[in-house]
Amino acid sequence: xxxxxxxxxxxxxxxxxxxxxxxxxxxxxxxxxxxxxxxxxxxxxxxxxxxxxxxxxxxxxxxxxxxxxxxxxxxxxxxxxxxxxxxxxxxxxxxxxxxxxxxxxxxxxxxxxxxxxxxxxxxxxxxxxxxxxxxxxxxxxxxxxxxxxxxxxxxxxxxxxxxxxxxxxxxxxxxxxxxxxxxxxxxxxxxxxxxxxxxxxxxxxxxxxxxxxxxxxxxxxxxxxxxxxxxxxxxxxxxxxxxxxxxxxxxxxxxxxxxxxxxxxxxxxxxxxxxxxxxxxxxxxxxxxxxxxxxxxxxxxxxxxxxxxxxxxxxxxxxxxxxxxxxxxxxxxxxxxxxxxxxxxxxxxxxxxxxxxxxxxxxxxxxxxxxxxxxxxxxxxxxxxxxxxxxxxxxxxxxxxxxxxxxxxxxxxxxxxxxxxxxxxxxxxxxxxxxxxxxxxxxxxxxxxxxxxxxxxxxxxxxxxxxxxxxxxxxxxxxxxxxxxxxxxxxxxxxxxxxxxxxxxxxxxxxxxxxxxxxxxxxxxxxxxxxxxxxxxxxxxxxxxxxxxxxxxxxxxxxxxxxxxxxxxxxxxxxxxxxxxxxxxxxxxxxxxxxxxxxxxxxxxxxxxxxxxxxxxxxxxx
Numbered sequence: 060x061x062x063x064x065x066x067x068x069x070x071x072x073x074x075x076x077x078x079x080x081x082x083x084x085x086x087x088x089x090x091x092x093x094x095x096x097x098x099x100x101x102x103x104x105x106x107x108x109x110x111x112x113x114x115x116x117x118x119x120x121x122x123x124x125x126x127x128x129x130x131x132x133x134x135x136x137x138x139x140x141x142x143x144x145x146x147x148x149x150x151x152x153x154x155x156x157x158x159x160x161x162x163x164x165x166x167x168x169x170x171x172x173x174x175x176x177x178x179x180x181x182x183x184x185x186x187x188x189x190x191x192x193x194x195x196x197x198x199x200x201x202x203x204x205x206x207x208x209x210x211x212x213x214x215x216x217x218x219x220x221x222x223x224x225x226x227x228x229x230x231x232x233x234x235x236x237x238x239x240x241x242x243x244x245x246x247x248x249x250x251x252x253x254x255x256x257x258x259x260x261x262x263x264x265x266x267x268x269x270x271x272x273x274x275x276x277x278x279x280x281x282x283x284x285x286x287x288x289x290x291x292x293x294x295x296x297x298x299x300x301x302x303x304x305x306x307x308x309x310x311x312x313x314x315x316x317x318x319x320x321x322x323x324x325x326x327x328x329x330x331x332x333x334x335x336x337x338x339x340x341x342x343x344x345x346x347x348x349x350x351x352x353x354x355x356x357x358x359x360x361x362x363x364x365x366x367x368x369x370x371x372x373x374x375x376x377x378x379x380x381x382x383x384x385x386x387x388x389x390x391x392x393x394x395x396x397x398x399x400x401x402x403x404x405x406x407x408x409x410x411x412x413x414x415x416x417x418x419x420x421x422x423x424x425x426x427x428x429x430x431x432x433x434x435x436x437x438x439x440x441x442x443x444x445x446x447x448x449x450x451x452x453x454x455x456x457x458x459x460x461x462x463x464x465x466x467x468x469x470x471x472x473x474x475x476x477x478x479x480x481x482x483x484x485x486x487x488x489x490x491x492x493x494x495x496x497x498x499x500x501x502x503x504x505x506x507x508x509x510x511x512x513x514x515x516x517x518x519x520x521x522x523x524x525x526x527x528x529x530x531x532x533x534x535x536x537x538x539x540x541x542x543x544x545x546x547x548x549x550x551x552x553x554x555x556x557x558x559x560x561x562x563x564x565x566x567x568x569x570x571x572x573x574x575x576x577x578x579x580x581x582x583x584x585x586x587x588x589x590x591x592x593x594x595x596x597x598x599x600x601x602x603x604x605x606x607x608x609x610x611x612x613x614x615x616x617x618x619x620x621x622x623x624x625x626x627x628x629x630x631x632x633x634x635x636x637x638x639x640x641x642x643x644x645x646x647x648x649x650x651x652x653x654x655x656x657x658x659x660x661x662x663x664x665x666x667x668x669x670x671x672x673x674x675x676x677x678x679x680x681x
Contacts, residue, residue: 067441068413072363077423080332083158084129085325090332095420099347099435105330105422106344111174112334113342113424119169123161125328127154130321137307137314143300144307150200152310152317153192159320160184162327178330181323183316188309195306202299210298217291224248224284231278235259242275246292247285249275333423340365341378342424345431352472354388354412354507358428361411362418365426382543383427384408388509392528394501396521397511399532399551401558403541405511406443408532409477412509413441416475434507437473440466456484463497470504478510482517491516502526518550 065071077090096102112122133148144152159182166179195206204211228241228248240251244265252260254272262278277285310317336342340362348354360381368377382404388395397405415425419433442462459480466476482494491514498517501508502524521527531551533542540561556576560569 064439064441065417067443068410068417068439069363070414070417072366073414073418073423076366077329077332077336080335081125081328082331083125083127083325083328085127085322086125086328086332089325089329093421095417095436096422099349099420102420102422103344103347105333106419106424107174108178108330109333109337109422109424110344112330113337115169115173115175116334116338120165122175122327122331122334123165125158125162125324125331127158127321127324127328130155134314134318134321137311137317141304142307142311143304144310146196146200146202146303149192149303149306149310150196153189153196155317155321155324156185156189156192158324160186160189162324178327182320185313185316188313191306191309195302202302206302207298210295210302213291213294213298217288217295220284220288220291221248224281224288227281227284228278231260231280244275244277246289247277248281248288249277251275337424340424340426342426343429343431344424345419345427345433347419347435348432349435352388352390352393352434352505352507353432354386354416354434354475355430355432356387356412356415356427357383357385357431359384359411359415359431360426361407362414362426364407384411384545386412386530386545386547388507388528392526393506394498394508394510394527395530395547396498396517396527397509397530397532397545397551398513398518400534400541401513401555403532403534403551404543404545405532406479407543408545409443409479409509409511413439413475413477434475435473436475438469438471438475440469440474440476440478442466443477443479459484460493463493466508467497467500467504470501470506470508472505472507474504474506476501476506476508476510478508481510481512482514483512487514487516490514495520498524498527522550 074091074093077093078087081087081090096105116122128151130151133144133152136142136144136148163179163182163184166175166182169175169179195203197203202210204214225241225248228250232241232250235252235256242249242251247265249265250260250262251273254274257264257274257276260276260278262276262280263282264274265277266275267273340360360378360383364381365377368380386395397408399405415427416433416436417439418425420436425431440462442459463478463481466478470476478497481497482490484490485493494510494512494514494517498508498510498520518529521529528547529550530545530547531549533544533546534540534551534557535542556569556572559572560566
């Protein structure tokens with residue numbers, strides 16, 4: 060998909076939001092280049108995993124953050140024979156090891172039938188490498204004394220030499236006048252003395268202060284010990300190199316696994332970012348129609364409007380502020396022509412539809428109702444807003460015409476055409492003729508298209524043409540405000556004069572403009588206003604009916620609950636009576652057994668008959 064189409068849909072902003080939700084370098088790199096998948100199966104598999112991740116986060120716990128920096132250089136160096144990584148590089152590889160263990164543990168605990176289970180399969184923790192790092196480095200990154208027995212010995216010997224040296228120099232300083240300071244220069248212990256005291260100490264001047272008034276002198280008496288200390292420092296450096304070489308070799312042996320896990324964690328991070336975004340926007344997976352042309356959405360909200368509102372308020376309020384879209388295109392109606400007021404939301408609706416289809420094909424859950432069905436697309440042709448092409452010396456109208464031509468060439472079952480203000484920018488008569496010719500070709504192509512226009516002549520054409528569905532952005536004539544709601548099946552008016560009045564245009568000119576409208580247009584405007592008003596009343600009646608139905612359902616539920624309580628109470632009373640009767644019969648049976656003669660036989664027969672009857676009553680037979 061050419062980047063300009065993505066830019067027109069503001070897809071770059073979606074990428075930025077997703078990137079901000081990652082926690083790894085590879086995840087950020089991957090989502091910064093996000094593109095639609097090449098097959099519906101790939102997108103559906105990702106959506107399935109993302110949806111499962113959202114549900115796991117809600118019901119169990121969030122998937123842990125990846126928290127892995129860019130390790131491409133470190134992993135690459137492991138392939139070079141004899142390479143020795145720095146402590147910093149090895150510690151950074153430790154973040155990879157910990158992330159592998161953390162994610163493997165989290166995904167191992169998910170339910171066996173969860174799609175998330177397979178996400179942990181490629182991860183191979185390397186506890187022996189984690190132990191090796193812990194045994195080698197302090198949390199600060201310093202090499203531990205116990206990293207090797209030789210290092211421990213060398214450091215002890217060096218420390219004894221240092222203490223001995225420091226003690227001798229401190230004694231020399233006190234034998235002078237006590238003002239001398241024991242310090243280090245170039246790894247050698249020296250005394251700092253003033254220049255006029257140089258003759259009091261026999262030794263080598265290792266350094267001078269900037270002013271030249273202070274000398275840093277190494278007394279000859281400690282030269283050998285300083286040499287010994289420097290030798291111990293060299294031994295320590297050599298031993299540390301041996302330790303780092305051995306540790307690097309251990310990592311190099313696991314290079315392929317580490318690199319594979321690194322790539323997998325980056326991919327996991329992109330899943331996690333999608334899941335976090337889906338949870339933020341209450342996203343839902345979609346179904347792709349691959350064997351037919353279908354586009355069915357309900358409750359669809361523009362994601363970037365949600366994000367903008369969420370930044371200013373909260374998600375719940377943002378969802379209430381952003382008006383949802385509902386539309387349906389299918390084999391019988393593949394093209395939707397949207398009309399309606401200026402600033403009524405037509406362009407936003409087109410952007411919303413285009414952005415949501417692209418999002419879904421990137422494996423993102425979309426902010427809409429469950430059960431949305433979208434076409435699988437290979438191409439998007441998008442013409443939104445005024446765009447001049449200085450490079451090709453095209454005016455705004457010329458740029459539009461060029462895009463209309465592309466729409467005609469690429470139109471087909473796997474192409475979505477989004478054209479804003481089709482036919483605008485020129486004489487209305489010629490613009491209508493051009494627009495109608497484009498629409499006829501789009502119908503012929505069998506592709507999907509959503510176009511907006513203010514040209515009145517196209518409304519009748521759409522109403523009379525097979526395959527084209529009229530739609531409009533609602534306008535409330537009582538408040539003289541657009542409602543930003545999309546209505547299928549009904550053309551709309553531009554309401555330019557009404558909007559001008561609302562925006563404070565001089566009333567005298569507004570009235571004059573109304574008088575100048577041709578009678579046919581005034582009649583059409585009144586007809587559409589009456590139709591919208593009628594539909595508004597129908598919607599109010601539908602809401603009223605829905606309310607009555609809801610009340611009836613609530614009453615039915617209450618009656619059902621009351622009946623259930625009665626049945627439960629009756630059952631409890633019967634059970635209690637049965638317990639009491641059984642107790643009485645048991646006592647009567649015991650008394651009868653103590654009786655002698657024929658009477659005992661008769662009594663026992665009566666009691667057992669009553670016990671059988673009681674059993675039938677308890678089972679509901681009698």
